[in-house]
Amino acid sequence: MSTNDEISEVRIMKGNEALAEAAFRAGMQAYFGYPITPQSEVIEYLMKEQPKHDCVVLQAESEVAAINMVFGAAGAGARVMISSSSPGISLMMEGISYMTSAELPCLIVNVQRGGPGLGTIQPSQGDYFQATKGGGHGDYRLIVLAPASVQEMADFVFEGFRLSEKYRNPAMILADGALGQMMEKLTLPPAGSLPYVDKPWATTGKPAGKDRRIITSLFIQPEKMEQVNLHLQEKYRQIQAEEVRFEEYGVEDADIVLVAFGLVARICQKTMQLARKKGLRVGILRPITLFPFPSQRIAELAPKLEAIVTVEMNAGQMLEDVRLAVEGRCPVHFKGRMGGMIPSPDEVLEAVEAIAEKRNFELSR
Numbered sequence: 629m630s631t632n633d634e635i636s637e638v639r640i641m642k643g644n645e646a647l648a649e650a651a652f653r654a655g656m657q658a659y660f661g662y663p664i665t666p667q668s669e670v671i672e673y674l675m676k677e678q679p680k681h682d683c684v685v686l687q688a689e690s691e692v693a694a695i696n697m698v699f700g701a702a703g704a705g706a707r708v709m710i711s712s713s714s715p716g717i718s719l720m721m722e723g724i725s726y727m728t729s730a731e732l733p734c735l736i737v738n739v740q741r742g743g744p745g746l747g748t749i750q751p752s753q754g755d756y757f758q759a760t761k762g763g764g765h766g767d768y769r770l771i772v773l774a775p776a777s778v779q780e781m782a783d784f785v786f787e788g789f790r791l792s793e794k795y796r797n798p799a800m801i802l803a804d805g806a807l808g809q810m811m812e813k814l815t816l817p818p819a820g821s822l823p824y825v826d827k828p829w830a831t832t833g834k835p836a837g838k839d840r841r842i843i844t845s846l847f848i849q850p851e852k853m854e855q856v857n858l859h860l861q862e863k864y865r866q867i868q869a870e871e872v873r874f875e876e877y878g879v880e881d882a883d884i885v886l887v888a889f890g891l892v893a894r895i896c897q898k899t900m901q902l903a904r905k906k907g908l909r910v911g912i913l914r915p916i917t918l919f920p921f922p923s924q925r926i927a928e929l930a931p932k933l934e935a936i937v938t939v940e941m942n943a944g945q946m947l948e949d950v951r952l953a954v955e956g957r958c959p960v961h962f963k964g965r966m967g968g969m970i971p972s973p974d975e976v977l978e979a980v981e982a983i984a985e986k987r988n989f990e991l992s993r
Contacts, residue, residue: 750968
């Protein structure tokens with residue numbers, strides 16, 4: 629690592645670039661990726677700064693090639709990252725499923741754009757299902773962190789690497805095009821503040837007098853495949869028990885709670901201010917981990933509320949997890965925009981007012 633990174637440093641940076649700089653400071657040893665808007669600044673920044681660092685940065689010939697390079701590097705014990713945007717992540721799904729079965733840690737970054745299809749380069753949250761439900765084949769889960777600021781774009785690199793290595797499971801930072809492109813002041817952690825962990829399972833050569841280390845996701849016998857799955861499900865239950873993160877604002881006296889993640893949670897903070905000025909007691913719950921999801925906290929709040937409103941840049945994906953947590957204890961409504969459109973605080977306020985007055989309102993535009 630370069631010596632000028634040894635202390636915390638305050639900068640004004642674009643979200644994508646802050647994430648890339650944080651990756652160097654977190655001790656990333658290898659990066660493989662492919663350019664796609666709106667996250668191309670990640671690989672551009674890494675390429676530019678790589679000569680200052682002891683790190684491999686490689687543009688692969690495709691997203692499919694890149695995720696399999698990540699598989700190889702992770703299998704050899706490297707701290708490795710890959711980044712892309714929505715259609716590119718779709719191409720990686722097979723490799724991501726392989727890595728979860730082989731229990732390989734890595735950090736995956738998705739700076740989302742509007743879809744489905746090639747869609748638009750504008751910001752979206754349409755990849756929630758893909759990220760949290762296992763977009764590839766099989767019964768697997770990713771650890772999913774949802775930043776809401778440029779500061780968190782950087783901080784979650786450290787946390788993503790830490791969690792992925794703790795649980796030997798891929799972790800994902802699920803951001804969006806706006807967070808990737810916006811510029812804000814942040815404090816970058818010092819290099820070396822995330823220690824390397826021992827990886828006795830890594831394929832670094834057969835230790836003398838010990839068994840070979842074999843990493844695979846292929847288990848032909850169904851009895852063995854079931855045991856692998858049971859082990860993974862137990863790990864996911866442990867993650868759900870120990871790693872749920874969320875933030876709350878004004879829920880103590882709230883009649884209506886907005887549930888929103890990422891950029892939309894910041895928009896909802898303004899909505900809450902506007903609503904409170906009008907005498908409407910509105911609070912916010914922001915899931916920081918989308919998996920594990922803060923289901924228990926939402927379940928605790930639900931009986932005390934008149935309603936919950938999920939606000940998303942999609943057709944209502946987190947909505948399903950909120951409804952599962954609520955289990956009918958209070959009404960759950962949805963307000964969303966799609967295709968790269970961002971809801972305004974006033975639009976969300978209109979929905980809140982309609983719910984408070986028990987009027988119908990437009991779910992999405």
